[in-house]
Amino acid sequence: MPERIGNRGDAPGGTLSRGTVLAVLVAALGYFVDLFDLVLFSILRIPSLKALGITDPDQLTAVGKRLLDIQLVGMLLGGVAFGMLGDRMGRLKTLFGSILLYSVANILNAFVTDVWQYEVLRFVAGFGLAGELGAGITLVAELLPTAKRGIGTTIVATVGLSGAVAAGVAGSYLQWNHCYLIGGCMGLALLALRVGVSESGLFRSTKERSHAVHRGNPLQLLWPPRRFARFAMVVLSGMPIWFVGGVMFVFAPELGKAMGIEQPIEPAKVIFWAYLGVVVGDVASGLVSQLVRSRTRTIMGFLAGLAACIVLFFAVAPKGPSHFYGMMCLVGAATGYWAIFVTTASEQFGTNLRATAATSAPNFVRAMAVPITSIWLAAKPGLGTVPATVTIGICCVAVGLLAALALDETFHRDLDYLEH
16 A cells, blocks of 8 residues: 655645746746757757758768667656656756756757767757656646646646747747757746745655655666556557657658658748647647546547547648648647646656656657667668558557556546555
8 A cells, every 4th residue: 555645735725826836837838948959959950960061861861860869868868867866856956957957958059060069969958858847747746736737737738848839930940059049048047937936745745754765766666567567558658659759750851752742841840830739739638638537548539549640641741741731730739648648657656756757757758769760760661661650650559559558547646645
């Protein structure tokens, strides 16, 4: 039986304090900057690499994949590191430390003159980007009363995902290095809001009992086997999102060419329309989750819709650029259960392990793009670009559905408990 802590913290009787409201605002704006910076590479891959002297199309794809992989590996390692810090040092310190690290890395990224510098800074930026979402969602989930938890985390994710839309606009009109500068400077400006933000009462109570409970030990996610299976199912339920993000969004120009679209597909427009769809889907998933009072049914419904949208994409998108961008928007909307996925990750584990799980899980999902894109690139020559994308996409969705089916429902779960 999980041990109860007996301290709900900063939301007695459902009344929201100024510190709680400010925490939601900071988490939302932090995720806005996080997503702005995260998707910049997808937009700036081609112009930034051309500025570094790489012009061969095959090299643009190969070096671009390597840089993406390095960023994702950084996020995987950063997710574990910041998750541990979140459970040991606090949600707030982790949140602001993450923002500081990725902001500085992106400012420096504007001044790279060689690929190896790009690689180092993409790793550092990825490491920093890993901590913001999990820390922010954990903080908001623990501060808000149970009935409002899903609404709060949906606000965080929706505002945050709008950052990707803003990145699409910036990438359309600004030089690649200026975009990195803007992203980094926005993050540093956000640190000014750190005064007055409430720390989680549940974390404070757990910290006071540190002699009696282990906090932030990632090995606890691996043992006992039932807990490891719980974590694995969380990760796999979100994995299809980053098939779409890692293959369809990033390599959209290659997909457009393979489908015979004569006019080049513009990465900035892809990100704008795709994440506009994601924002709409994210709002919808939050509302649906509140309406049906279920996280797992919402995730499974969106996954079923994603399978249909992937098939429909390759039937409609070849008709031209406008159809391509429109279908990217629809596919993006079908991946809009990200907020519910991250909320579920935080709800599945006790307070002493919650930040570790909620920060690690999204970054394990993102890191899944590394093997997925590798399989995709290996399958393209034999199957063809379009059949390989459809086949791998449907397989990813099928795995995600089975994983979501195995998850416990957490909509009504009180987060006032510990893992032993």
